[in-house]
Amino acid sequence: MKTRFQRVAIIGVGLLGGSLGLALKQHGLAAHVVGIGRRQASLNMAKDVGAIDETFLDVRQGAAGADLIAICTPAQDVIHQLDTLRDAVDPETIVTDVASTKASICAHATATWPQPLRFIGSHPMAGSEKFGPAHARADLYEGSVCLVETNELADPVSRDQIVALWEGVGARVVNVSPEEHDAILARTSHLPHVAAAAVALAAIRCAPDSAMVGPGFRDTTRVADGRAELWRDICLTNRDALLEGLEDLQQTLHDFQSALEHSDSATLEQLFQDGREARRKVLGS
Amino acid sequence: MKTRFQRVAIIGVGLLGGSLGLALKQHGLAAHVVGIGRRQASLNMAKDVGAIDETFLDVRQGAAGADLIAICTPAQDVIHQLDTLRDAVDPETIVTDVASTKASICAHATATWPQPLRFIGSHPMAGSEKFGPAHARADLYEGSVCLVETNELADPVSRDQIVALWEGVGARVVNVSPEEHDAILARTSHLPHVAAAAVALAAIRCAPDSAMVGPGFRDTTRVADGRAELWRDICLTNRDALLEGLEDLQQTLHDFQSALEHSDSATLEQLFQDGREARRKVLGS
Numbered sequence: 001m002k003t004r005f006q007r008v009a010i011i012g013v014g015l016l017g018g019s020l021g022l023a024l025k026q027h028g029l030a031a032h033v034v035g036i037g038r039r040q041a042s043l044n045m046a047k048d049v050g051a052i053d054e055t056f057l058d059v060r061q062g063a064a065g066a067d068l069i070a071i072c073t074p075a076q077d078v079i080h081q082l083d084t085l086r087d088a089v090d091p092e093t094i095v096t097d098v099a100s101t102k103a104s105i106c107a108h109a110t111a112t113w114p115q116p117l118r119f120i121g122s123h124p125m126a127g128s129e130k131f132g133p134a135h136a137r138a139d140l141y142e143g144s145v146c147l148v149e150t151n152e153l154a155d156p157v158s159r160d161q162i163v164a165l166w167e168g169v170g171a172r173v174v175n176v177s178p179e180e181h182d183a184i185l186a187r188t189s190h191l192p193h194v195a196a197a198a199v200a201l202a203a204i205r206c207a208p209d210s211a212m213v214g215p216g217f218r219d220t221t222r223v224a225d226g227r228a229e230l231w232r233d234i235c236l237t238n239r240d241a242l243l244e245g246l247e248d249l250q251q252t253l254h255d256f257q258s259a260l261e262h263s264d265s266a267t268l269e270q271l272f273q274d275g276r277e278a279r280r281k282v283l284g285s
Numbered sequence: 286m287k288t289r290f291q292r293v294a295i296i297g298v299g300l301l302g303g304s305l306g307l308a309l310k311q312h313g314l315a316a317h318v319v320g321i322g323r324r325q326a327s328l329n330m331a332k333d334v335g336a337i338d339e340t341f342l343d344v345r346q347g348a349a350g351a352d353l354i355a356i357c358t359p360a361q362d363v364i365h366q367l368d369t370l371r372d373a374v375d376p377e378t379i380v381t382d383v384a385s386t387k388a389s390i391c392a393h394a395t396a397t398w399p400q401p402l403r404f405i406g407s408h409p410m411a412g413s414e415k416f417g418p419a420h421a422r423a424d425l426y427e428g429s430v431c432l433v434e435t436n437e438l439a440d441p442v443s444r445d446q447i448v449a450l451w452e453g454v455g456a457r458v459v460n461v462s463p464e465e466h467d468a469i470l471a472r473t474s475h476l477p478h479v480a481a482a483a484v485a486l487a488a489i490r491c492a493p494d495s496a497m498v499g500p501g502f503r504d505t506t507r508v509a510d511g512r513a514e515l516w517r518d519i520c521l522t523n524r525d526a527l528l529e530g531l532e533d534l535q536q537t538l539h540d541f542q543s544a545l546e547h548s549d550s551a552t553l554e555q556l557f558q559d560g561r562e563a564r565r566k567v568l569g570s
Contacts, residue, residue, distance in 0.1 A: 006411035075463050088469060092536035145496055174496050184493040192484050192505040197560025198537040199480050202530050203567045208469040210569025213405045214410045216508045220477040221564045223501045235553055239545055245487050246542050252483040257531050259425055260524055268520055276481025279506045282488045285496025 003164040009034045011059060011081055013046035015127055016098045017072030018136025023169035026043050026138040036062035042211030045063035046133040060088040075099035076233035079108045082119070086112060094158045095119045096165070100185065101237040102178035106149050120162040121149035121178060123185075125173060131227050142170035151177045186241035188282065191249060193231055195240070196224035251256070287524040293318045293352035296344060296366055298331035300412055301383045303421025306336030308454035319349035331418040345373040353379050353450070362385035362519035367404070369398060379443045380404045381450075384503045385470065386522040391434050391463035404428040405447040406434035406463060408470075409456055417511050425441030425456035435460045470527035473567065476534060477525070478516050481509035 008030040010017045017035070024030040036059055037043045041047040043055035056062025063069050063085055071081045078097045082105075085095065091114045099105055102121045109119035126144040148159070163173050176184075201219045203213075237244055252271070259267040281282030293315040295302045302320070309315040320337030321344055322328045328340035341347030348354050348370055356366045363382045367390075370380065376399045384390055387406045394404035411429040431451040433444070448458050461469075485506045488498075520527055537556070544552040 017565055026431045032542045055391075068548075088370050097418075125497075145499075147497060172496070174337060174494065176497065181497075184491050187488045187491045188493050188498045188502045191338065191487055192502050193557075194482050194538070194541050195480050196505055196564075197557055198541065199477050200560045200564035200567060201537045201556075202533040203472040204477055204563035205533060206469050206472045208473050208567055209461075210470055210567065211457070212410075212432060212461065212466075213473045213567055213569075214430075217473045217477050218568060219504045219507045220481055221560075221567075224557075224560045224564045226557075226561070228554045228561060231557045232550060232554040236548060236550060239548065243542065243545055246538060246545070247561035248487045248490060249483050250538055250542075252486045253479070253531060253535055253538075255484065256479050256520075256533075257528065260520060260528055260531070263521060263524065265517060265521060269517040271486075272478075272482055272511075272516045275485045275506075275509045276511070276513060279481075279485035279509045282485060282493055282495065282506075283503060284497055284498075 001031065003161045003168065005030045006144055007034065007066045007067045008068045008070065009030045009036060009063045010052065011036045011063070011069065011071045012073035013037050013042055013052060013133050015133070015135050015140070016124065017070065017129045018046045018049065018133035019073050019126070019138065019140035020072065020098070020169065021046065022049070022138035023141055024069050025050065027159065027168050029168045034062050034066065042133055043070040044122055046136065047251055049133060049136055050082065051133060051136050059084050063089055066093060071095065071097040074230050074233040075105070075138065075237045078105045082109055082112065083212050091118070094161055096122045096162050096243045098122055098124055099237070100189065100234045101182055102147075103182040104149060104237050106178035110151060110153055115153060116155035117151065117153045118158040120151070120154055120254040122162060123181065124164065124166065126171070131230075139170065141166065146171035146173050147176050148173050149181070150177050166251040182238050182241050186238055189247045190234055190238055193223050193226065194235070194246065195249065196221045200224045225280050248267055288314065288446045288453065290315045290353045292317045292319065292351045293353045293355065294321055294348045295337065295355050295357055296339060296348070297357035298320045298322050298327055298418050299357065300418075300420050300425070301409065302355065303331045303336040303418040304411070304423065304425035305336065305355055305357065305383070305454065307330065307334070307421055307423035308426055310335065312453050314450065314453045318506040319347050319351065320531065324389050327418055331421065334418060334421055336418060336421050339481045344369050348374055351378055356380065356382040359378050359515050359518040360386050360390070360522040363390045367394055367397065375402070378403065379446055381407045381447050383407055383409055385474065385519045386467055386524070387432075387434055387463035391436060391521050395436060395438055400438060402438045403440050403443040405436070405439055405444050407447060407451065408432040408466065410452065411456070416515075424455065426451065429456045431456035432461050432466055433458050434466070435462050467526050469525050471523050472530045473531065475519055475523055475527050476530040478511065479520070480534065481506045485527035487508045
């Protein structure tokens, strides 16, 4: 299924939104792309790089007449955007988002949006520590995985179009319920981010000569270079699952501590061995 | 200073020992390289790849007549090797090791070895998750950093020769006291390893579809693929500094937990921001 949209409105023209605009245009999936944002400078930049054709500071004005709206703001803001859009757009309009958490957003849409539901949540697993429209790339989604919400109340045709959209820009779609999405991402993405930040904070206390810092530290903490407000929002919108993950992480660190305190060589080796095997299973390698 | 050794004995012909042998031969820094190990199969493999010229299962026999001995066993085993060698080798022989912890090893050598001290501890920060002589590479140390022990009791000429050795195989030498070495490595290397293993263990509990696991998890946990017995030894020989680091890490995770429990947006953002800045400072970027 190949979908061509007439008028796509992208709310938030940062790395993800800007790259979506570029990719839609490059693949001929959109006739006209409208960019909506809070800062005219970002919108101008997105227009300059060719990600959007037209700019709007007002969400309702910009979204009017769109057949697809992609909310590409941080997670915490998506619900607010849905509330702003709800009475302003045609019920036929298909809406998606790109936030890294899904349960609270999809539950809110299901509870407040007209039925049959044409909001279908997405989580394209692309991006990097870079952000802003200046880093937008037409191939950002090429070869990536995009998680798309399963919801029995969703309009099947709209859902197919969202799947076609992501496949059209090069992503492989994996279907998942919002609750399962958040439970898994809490432990494979959000918890690693928290751990990376905590490891960096523990390291700075010894004020190391950076010549003595190896590639292991660089990799382990790479994701800590992400934008603080983005990760704040992700954590707050996936609070309960992340708290459960943190509890587990603390317990395992306590097991390491206890083994070390007792110089318990066998337990220590087993913990590292189990960690190694767990990693391989999680990665499917 | 360019040093050429007549007879180098390498105890432990794994990735680090095997690569040292290959590099010494490639750079013409050793006339004859003896490999000493516990398993004949590993020794044969090291000889087959050209890392060593001769094999010995007996440490004292193999080390006899060497002008340089490099102990390339796991950290926990170095002290035992020093004790085995002490009465068997000429006091003129220069000895080094490649273990990832230095305080306990260097203290033991200082306390038990003849003076002026010709044992100079080294920690080449090279290697990977791969191990064994089959992965040995002549260029493993090229462009890496090698930390070399500072010790006022060390024989200056021997120390210069150890520095020349590492520079000769392409490493940049950084001088550091064993205590400072261990305090810094506890937090920039050993603690990240423990955290990576703990993150992997927390992730496997949600039994994720590996298609849903992004590159952030892969990088954050990469070091958890290291060999369990190697990391067990490193942790046990740097117990106190690592326990202090674990205490700090647990406290920071507790701060994250508390901020999440109270949905304290400002504190959460500040923690991520501080983590980001800490990482950049540690890496000197």
